[in-house]
Amino acid sequence: PSLDEIVNLHDFEAVAKAILPPKAWAYYSSASDDEITIRENRAAYQRIWFRPRVLRDVSVVNWSTTILGQRSSLPVYISATALGKLGHPDGELNLTRAAGKHGVIQMIPTLASCAFDEIVDAAVPGQVQFLQLYVNRDREITRKYVQHAEKRGVKGLFITVDAPQLGRREKDMRMKFVDESGVAKVQENQSGVKKDEGVARAISSFIDPSLSWKDIPWFKSITSMPIVLKGVATPEDALMAYDYGLAGIVLSNHGGRQLDTARSGVENLMEVVAALKTRGPWPNPKFEVFVDGGIRRASDVLKAIALGASAVGVGRAFMYSFCAYGQDGVEKAFEIFRDELEMNMRLLGACTIDDLTPEMVDANAIHSH
Numbered sequence: 001p002s003l004d005e006i007v008n009l010h011d012f013e014a015v016a017k018a019i020l021p022p023k024a025w026a027y028y029s030s031a032s033d034d035e036i037t038i039r040e041n042r043a044a045y046q047r048i049w050f051r052p053r054v055l056r057d058v059s060v061v062n063w064s065t066t067i068l069g070q071r072s073s074l075p076v077y078i079s080a081t082a083l084g085k086l087g088h089p090d091g092e093l094n095l096t097r098a099a100g101k102h103g104v105i106q107m108i109p110t111l112a113s114c115a116f117d118e119i120v121d122a123a124v125p126g127q128v129q130f131l132q133l134y135v136n137r138d139r140e141i142t143r144k145y146v147q148h149a150e151k152r153g154v155k156g157l158f159i160t161v162d163a164p165q166l167g168r169r170e171k172d173m174r175m176k177f178v179d180e181s182g183v184a185k186v187q188e189n190q191s192g193v194k195k196d197e198g199v200a201r202a203i204s205s206f207i208d209p210s211l212s213w214k215d216i217p218w219f220k221s222i223t224s225m226p227i228v229l230k231g232v233a234t235p236e237d238a239l240m241a242y243d244y245g246l247a248g249i250v251l252s253n254h255g256g257r258q259l260d261t262a263r264s265g266v267e268n269l270m271e272v273v274a275a276l277k278t279r280g281p282w283p284n285p286k287f288e289v290f291v292d293g294g295i296r297r298a299s300d301v302l303k304a305i306a307l308g309a310s311a312v313g314v315g316r317a318f319m320y321s322f323c324a325y326g327q328d329g330v331e332k333a334f335e336i337f338r339d340e341l342e343m344n345m346r347l348l349g350a351c352t353i354d355d356l357t358p359e360m361v362d363a364n365a366i367h368s369h
């Protein structure tokens with residue numbers, strides 16, 4: 001279909017499935033084990049209902065916000081997804097260029113298939129980028145990588161903490177690793193690559209499973225970027241992140257690709273916010289909570305924000321949008337979010353992101369599976 005025929009983000013997924021080589025589709029779409037968590041990521045939003053308010057003069061609606069103190073035209077950022085070139089020859093640059101044009105923040109993956117500098121060079125002046133970090137067993141590689149990113153103007157460091165070992169993504173494992181350009185770049189950047197267990201395993205064998213809370217002061221000592229832990233799932237760990245003086249957390253299960261039957265980020269959100277409220281006034285500008293996983297509609301975005309998230313991350317929907325259409329597809333995905341946000345905020349009675357409150361949703365059924 002032509003881009004004009006795409007009306008929602010689900011359409012991009014269907015197109016990607018139809019046009020991608022089986023190996024790329026397997027890597028992008030797969031989740032771990034029985035793929036229960038990936039389904040739950042969508043299902044959880046369907047257990048949250050709106051309580052819209054009326055007669056609130058919604059003629060002017062504004063969905064822009066700040067994320068870690070940086071302006072963002074959408075309350076949505078592009079979460080890190082590895083190996084963009086499996087989907088399109090321009091890989092991650094599709095995201096960078098579209099994001100630059102639309103004022104959206106991109107999180108650059110450690111396992112990008114374009115070189116890190118190429119992705120930074122593709123940004124327009126003032127464009128905000130974050131870095132997603134997989135921590136190398138060789139801390140010197142990690143230190144150089146983080147400090148280089150900061151020097152290149154990256155504005156936030158998201159350390160992925162839910163992947164001490166990559167989950168078993170069986171669809172992906174059935175496709176043996178075959179060398180190719182995008183993957184070769186990752187091998188160049190990070191050492192210790194294995195070649196016999198599917199794409200995900202092959203590119204991730206350098207990741208350090210010994211990473212622990214004891215390492216957090218070291219990260220704080222090597223960078224002044226705000227540090228966010230990506231892949232937190234409990235109030236216990238949320239409070240630890242807070243007490244370690246970090247800038248925030250992403251409630252995430254890695255798009256269902258790690259521990260299967262882990263709960264969804266949005267299901268964990270309410271208890272995490274309740275726990276953080278015991279530490280002081282909320283919202284707390286010094287500690288932000290983000291959510292990702294399963295977000296395909298502006299209504300999902302608004303539910304997470306109403307329940308206390310400052311913004312949400314989107315992985316697959318943006319990846320799928322560039323597979324057939326490159327940068328134009330990503331721009332269209334932003335426009336779809338924008339149009340849906342405008343409509344849904346009007347119908348909900350919220351003129352700004354700050355107007356979204358817990359009373360606007362009924363999440364009583366969130367824990368009933």
Ligand code: FNR
Pocket residue numbers: 027028029041079080081082109110111132160230252253254255256257292293294295313314315316317
């Ligand atoms: C990911 N994700 C991910 N996260 C991360 O921290 N480092 C990474 O390299 C990757 N790579 C990656 C590849 C692919 C193909 C997918 C689908 C996901 C997880 C990602 O950042 C995010 O947490 C989820 O994608 C969010 O769920 P949705 O939006 O895909 O449902």
